[in-house]
Amino acid sequence: MKPKFQKPDRLRRLxxxxxNDPFITDKELACAFGVSIQTIRLDRLELGIPESRERTRRLAEEATNKVRSVETGEVIGDLIHVKLGQEGISVLETDKDMAFQRTSIVRGxxxxxxxxxxxxxxxxxxxxLTGTATIKYLRxxxxGERLVAKAEVLSRSGRRHVVKVTTKIGHDDVFTGEFIVFAVEEPGGCGEDSRRGFD
Amino acid sequence: MKPKFQKPDRLRRLxxxxxNDPFITDKELACAFGVSIQTIRLDRLELGIPESRERTRRLAEEATNKVRSVETGEVIGDLIHVKLGQEGISVLETDKDMAFQRTSIVRGxxxxxxxxxxxxxxxxxxxxLTGTATIKYLRxxxxGERLVAKAEVLSRSGRRHVVKVTTKIGHDDVFTGEFIVFAVEEPGGCGEDSRRGFD
DNA sequence: CTGCTATTAAGACTTGGTCATAATAGCTAT
DNA sequence: ATAGCTATTATGACCAAGTCTTAATAGCAG
Known part of the structure; x- marks a missing residue:
């Protein structure tokens, strides 16, 4: 009972x-595997894989969401608590996309x-704007680990702020940094709305 | 010659x-604008807007590329030159996606x-792995500005490396940092291939 | 009334599928 | 061997969301 390419094998490969090519059509797949289109369709059915247009649509949807969340958010992580000029806490759920595949260690x-x-x-x-930072990666x-960053404004003289940040996982310190942040005036002065500016 | 919703107006709105909803179909658009499907198709033709499936496909493609380039690349920026253990240069083209919309200033x-x-x-x-870093943002x-980072290994004792990085735009220094980087052994020891590890 | 633009319609064809129903091949266990 | 099983392939009807072509209609302007 060994034709050449067995079914379970084909399913895995499929x-x-x-x-890693969600755009591929059944026809192309059929050709690539040397079987009929119908076989591919049955295989997809069995594996619960949707059709190519659906796959594309999902990709697009997911990706637009991701882009939004990464690029539109002004702050990296979720701001849990803020006392302007004093202290704040942010939470960041890490995932494998933030890490090196080989080691699963989150990029610094x-x-x-x-x-x-x-x-x-x-x-x-x-x-x-951040001027200077001295940081330490502790471990x-x-x-997958959840990073909780607590920040505290240590001192302030004029536009120069010294902010101390400690990031923990549970009770473990993983990172500390001291940031010198400078407050700056509106540059052009032609802003139409005046929300707070970051960095 | 004013029916209610003029053509140029509709084109703009369309x-x-x-x-901001690239997934929408002609039928839905026709319904939303109170015109026939054909009118929408002619409008798209005039505006050079492709069909919904094509739009979706492009979105997905673009987004997967973006995700790849941001998350799969081991090094941020293009490695122009490397002498392992000694020095290296990387170039990073900045774009508006890396910046705050309000100010166009690239996020630190x-x-x-x-x-x-x-x-x-x-x-x-x-x-x-990076252990400690002391960094300065100079301007x-x-x-849109092109960042050229030059790095030099200043010293090394055992697994502890001190690397100095200076980033310039043209002849302008914009950033300097000193990174203490530690070389680490393979952890689990069950790696199948042994390429170099970063960070 | 003629000419113009805008709009709508109708018909044939395309892609990339779904779904249901067969027919066929190859082995296997009784 | 023969009935039974799975895997594979084929066939035909249908759908969504288009394309492209040709044509009819409406409303107004000169």
Whole structure:
């Protein structure tokens, strides 16, 4: 009972192929696997894989959401609590997309980004820019761990703010940083609405 | 010659509506605008807007590319030159997606990410992790500017590497940082292939 | 009334499928 | 071997969301 390419084998491969080329059509798949279109359709049915247009649509939907959440959000992570000019807490759920595939260790700049944007968000000014930062990574973060960053404004003289950020996973410190953040005036002065500015 | 909703008006609105709901079909549009499907099709033709499936496909394609380039690339920016354990140069083209909309100033963590990943890439080890970093933002970066980061390994004792990174736009220094990067052993020891590890 | 634009309609064809119903091949267990 | 099983392929009807072509109609302007 061994034709050449057995069914379970084909199913596994099929799943993989579709996984990393969701745009592929049944016809192309049939051709690639040397079977009929109907077989491919039955296989998809069995695997619960939707048709190519549906796959494309989902990808597009998901991706637009992702882009929105990554790029439109002014702060990296969720702002849980803020006392402007004083303190704040932000939570960031890490996932494997933030990590190196090989090690599942979260890339440093994500941890930095959370802390930095929190520090900047605390400064009560039209625009705030990070000037200097001294940071320490205390232990590696694995994908899936929840980062809780607490920030505190240590001192302020004029437009210069010193913000201390400590990021924890549970009770474990994983990161600390001291950010010198400067408040800046509105630049052109032609802003139509005047919400707070970050970084 | 004023029916109620004039053509040029409808065209403008049509463009907008499709813009922020690319999944919408001609039928839905026809219904929403109170005209026939054919009218919508002619309008799209005139505006050079492709059909809904095509729009969806493009969105998905673009988005997967973006996700890939942001999340799968091991190094942020393009590695122009590397002498492992010694020095390296990376180039990062900034765009408005990296900046705050209001100010067009590039978010600090992108600049940090480029420098950090370059520093880590220079360390010749299976896995390398940033321990400490002291960084300075010297001037704001505007969306569209090209960041050139140069890194140099200043010293090394055992697994501890001190890497100095300077990022410029043209001849202008915009960022400097000193990264303490640690080389680490393979963790589980069950890696099937052994390419270099970053960060 | 003629000409113009805008709109709508009608018909044939395309892609990439779904769904239902068969027919066929190859093995297997009784 | 023969009935039974799974896997595969085929066939035909149908759908959504279009395309492209040709044509009819409405409303107004000169």
């Amino acid at each position: 799943r993989e192929v579709i996984e 700049h994500h941890i930095f980004a959370q802390a930095n944007s929190l520090a900047v968000a605390l400064v009560d000014a039209e625009i705030a 590696p973060v694995r994908a | 463009r907008e509506v499709i813009e 963590h992108h600049i940090f990410a480029q420098a950090n990943s370059l520093a880590v890439a220079l360390v010749d080890a299976e896995i390398a 704001p970066v505007r969306a």
